[in-house]
Amino acid sequence: MTAIKHALQRDIFTPNDERLLSIVNVCKAGKKKKNCFLCATVTTERPVQVKVVKVKKTDKGDFYKRQMAWELRDLTEVDAKDANKENPEFDLHFEKVYRWVASSTAEKNSFISCIWKLNQRYLRKKVEFVNVSPQLLEESVPSGESQSVAGGDEDALDDYQELNTREEQDIESMMEVCEYAISNAEAFAEKLSRELQVLDGANIQSIMASEKQVNILMQLLDQALAEVDNIEGKLLSYEEMLQSVKEQMDQISQSNRLIQISNTNNGKLLDEIQFLVNYMDLSKGHIKALQEGDLSSPKGIEACINASEALSQCMNVALNPGHDKLMAVKQQQQLFSELRDTFARRLTNHLNNVFVHQGHDQSSTLSQHTAELTLPKHSPLHRDLLRYAKLMEWLKNTQREKYDGLSRTYVDYMTRLYEREIKDFFEVAKIKMAGTSKDGKGKFGLHGSSGKLTGSTSSLNKLAVSSSNSRRSQSSSLLDMGNMSASDLDVADRTRFDKIFEQVLSELEPLCLAEQDFISKFFKLQQNPTLAQAENVDDSDGTVHSRPLSEHRQSISEKDMVRMMMNKIFQSIETELNSLIALGDKIDSFNSLYMLVKMSHHVWTAENVDPASYLSTTLGNVLVTVKRNFDKCISGQIRQMEEVKISKKSKVGILPFVTGFEEFAKLAEAIFRNAERRGDLDKAYIKLIRAVFSNVEKVANESQKTPRDVVMMENFHHIFSTLSSLKISCLDAERKDAKQKYTEHLQSYVINSLGQPLEKLNHFFEGVEARVAQGVREEEVSYQLAFNKQELRKVIKEYPGKEVKKGLDNLYRKVDKHLCEEESLLQVVWHSMQDEFIRQYKHFEGLINRCYPGSGITMEFTIQDMLEYFSSIAQSH
Incomplete structure (x- = not known):
């Protein structure tokens, strides 16, 4: 490896002014072994550039060549794969990851160590070394070792220092x-x-x-040491003198500390006394107000409110630990408890008296409202009682039992008062609904100075029945509406009923809302949820009490308490409303439409104000009854349609329930205009129109005097006209269906009727078409014995123009007898017959030309003659 290193340095790096520091023999991981060398180099010129160079042998194998080079500053990570075990694999992360396998682990470690040293010395951005043994990552090699990064070159590089x-x-x-x-x-x-x-x-x-000078310096040092010993002696004597002063100062400091502790204790004691005096002392004025304050005057009430608030603050003050053991504190707390109990009794007795007194005053004014359809206003009572709202809140927080007793007393009193008022109010409403007619008969009078209403609910019902017998109000139906004029429908009665029902709801709504608002404010029940007494229970002896909290398993929110009190106070409203609704439905079943619209609107209004209010809940329950009556009304109309019978001796015409549906739809559209419950009416429309369709077909099938097509044509034409004029969007499909049925039956009636004036001619050409359908060629039909030219001429001669006109005239009279005058379809039918006759004429001519070519046979009359026949017949009638 040393020889290779010198060869590489000589042949490749020295010509480029570079020094080779480390070398490793590698091949790419996972591929065939094509060995190459990775070299770590630095430039000899400044600034120094550090590179990793890949070198491999040429194809001939004699020389080395530089294949690829990377700047060390581009290296981001060196992964040695395993720091504990010998592993020749390692990765270098440049712009991409290069995976290598070294020829030996020692060469890999030496190369990685060189890379680390170069990174530490020359680069600011440090390379991340992963899975590398810590022994390899050393900044310098210890002196005396012969190994270095690359044969001592790097150590020489480290020892080298530039001359200044x-x-x-x-x-x-x-x-x-x-x-x-x-x-x-x-x-x-x-x-x-x-x-x-x-x-x-x-x-x-x-x-x-310089030995002489050193001796002189040593003498000076000896003198200095002697002087230091002298100073230390003097300091020691001074310290002994200060020791006595220190003891005296310690005694003075101890005395001052004791004085300071005493002052601190005195200050804290004064603060505690000041705290108790400030927060547990009630003024004489407040005590007098609690004991003797006037609860009937505004000033007295204000003084009692201030005194009760001050008493609450004194009783609720947060005492420090140990205060409750002081005798003065115990006495003061006992005084506060007595004042609280005394004032609570006074306040409870006074408010009970106020309830009774206000009740007598309110009862005296009832006679002023009985003759009118209005409910007495309780705003004066509410205004007087709301002055005690803060005292009620104090009572609620301090004496819950007395607060609950007052709430029960108020509910019991108001229940009786409202029950009388509401009963009288609804009696007046029932009389106004059932006791007035157009001629002024049948009215109920008011007798007696007290303004009590004569008669009872049973008499009202009898009155409703008797008056309805004379005014058709007992059993309104689509059949009746179809057989009566607009004046007979007595629109004024229904309008009057609508106004009375609306006035009833308009009177009840502010009454309930005002009472609920008062209860929330007076009893302070609009705050956070809290525990409350259970629902009131009436014993057999009439006493009212509440279940203890221990028996009430669930906590009741204050909103639930308001609802419970409202249900008790106005327990008669729902019953009276249902009775009034039953009476209105008994007077006229179509009154359920008015009631459904009005009740729905008031329910919607109440839910917008408070969805959980008593008014919203009660009106919602009553709305269910009104909706049930409405559905019963619609079912009754359908049942009457199914039971309708027609006369066998007279023509049918427009069926009564068809015209009745028209009148019902007009009435309903007027009532439900912009109504919230429009969907209920649309569903009723669907049920009614389907019943009308099915029963029209039923009557048409059973009709003996009038042809089925005429019954279907006239009635579906009327239905189509009605739906087109009313433009009811939910019935668009039925409107199209009605038009289709009308058109189909008109065409069927025209075709069937036209076969009668030219009966033999029709039969002859039907036979011709039958032969052609059987496979006989059209030009060979004339060779058939029954359909030869002589037979054709014979049939045509039987229908000269005069006979045709006579037949059409008879047909016109017959059609006139079939059709009713109300629908005015005679001219429409006659025109359709004219068009159909012309079509048949052209069809017959076409058959003659195709089946009898060159015969010269033609009809005895022309199309122009036919037009004149139809026109003259229509004008003559």
Whole structure:
């Protein structure tokens, strides 16, 4: 390897001014062994460039050539594969990874060590060495060892030091004195050696001459040591003197520390006393307000509120450890407890009296609202009670039992009050719904000074039945609507019902919202969830109590408490609303449409305000009943359609449920315009129109007087016209279906009817078409005995123009008898018959020309004659 190294240095690197530092014999990993050499080199010129050069033999094998070179600064990682075991493989990471296998592990380690040293010396960016033994990564080789990076060259490189400027000048001046320095180096070196010996002797003589001065210096040092001993003695005496002073100062410091501790303790004691005085002292004014404060005047209420807040602060103050053991603190706490209990009793008794007093005042004003469809307003009561809201909050935080008792008392009182008001209010609403007619008969009167309503719910129902018998209101149906005019429908009654129902809901909505808002503010129930008493329970003796918290398994949020109180107070609203809805449905089943729209709107409004409110929940429950009545109304109309019977002696015409559907759709569109529950109406439309379709076909199939095609044609034409005018988007498919059925049955009726005026001619040409269909050629049909030219002329002669016109006139009369006047389809049918007759005429002519060519046979009448026949017949009738 040494010979190869010298050869490479001589042939490849010396001509490029480079020095070879290390070499390793390698081949590529995983391939056939094509050996080459990796060389670590540095340039001899500055700045030094470090490279890794790949060298391989030429093809002839006699010389080496430089194949590839990489700058060492481009090397990012050296991976030795295994730091503990001998492994000849290693990777060099340049712009890509080069994998090599060295001829021996020693050569690999020597090369990697050289690379590491060059990286440490010349490069700022350090290369990462992976899986390399730490022994290889040494910055320098110890002196005395013969091995180096590459045969000692790198050590020589490390020992080499450049001469500074002064050394260069001295060497140059010395060489100038000795002219033979360059030509005779040995003589120059000998001269330098002699001069060095001379200088060494001069140095020894100089040292010997300075012995006297050294002795003088030693004497001075002895004197200095003596002086130091003297100073140390004086310092020792001073220290003994200061020792007594130190003891005195320690005594003074101990006394000062004791005084400071005493002052600190006194300050802390004063702070504690000041804390107790500031936070546990209630003023005489607050005590008087709690004991004797006027709870009926605004000033007295304000004073009680301030006093209760001050008392709460005193009772809730956070005492330091040990305060509760002080007798004064215990006495003060006992005083606060007595004041709290006393004021809580006074406040509870006063609010109970306020509830009773306000109840009597409110009952006295009920007679003012019974005659009108309005509910009494409780805003004055709420306004008076809200002055105590802060006191209720104090009671809730301090005396929960008394707070719960007050809430139960308020709920019990308001339940009875609202129950009377709501009952009277709904009685007035029922009378207004059922007791008024257009002629003014059947009204209920108000009797008695107290304003009590005469009659009961049963009498109201009897009144509804009796009045409905005279006004068709008991059983509204599509059949009735189809047989009556707009005036008979009594739109005014339905409009009045709609207004009454809307007024009922409009009165209930603000009443419930105001009461819920008051309960939340007065009882402070809009805050965070908390535990509460369980739901009130009525015993058999009528006493109201609450279950203890231990029996209530789940915690109740304050929002749930509001809902429970509202359910108790307004427990009669849902029952009364359902009763009113049943009455409205009994008066007129179509009232369910009005109720569905109004109820849906109010439910939507209530949910926007508060989805979890009592009003939203209650109206939502009632809406289910209204929707059920609406569905029952639609099912009833369908059932009546299925039960309809037609007269066998008269023509059918437009069926009553078809016109009834038209009137129903117009009414529903007017009611449901911009309604939230439009989807319910669309579903009802689908059910009704499908029932109309199926029952029209059923009646058409059962009809004996009127042809089936006429029944289908007229009724589906009417249905198509209705759907086209109303433009109901969900019925677009049914509208197209109705038009298709109308067109199909019109065409069928026209074709079947036209076969009668020219019956023999039609039969003759049907026979001709049958022979052609059987395979007889058209020009050979005339050779058939039953269809020869003589038979054709014979049939044509039976239908001269006069007979054709007579047949068409009879056909017109027959069609006129079949069709009804309401739909006005006579001219449409007649025009369609004209078009069909012309088509048949042209078809017959075509058959004559194809089957009887050259015979000269033609019809007895022309198309122009036919047009004149149809026109004159239509004008004559």
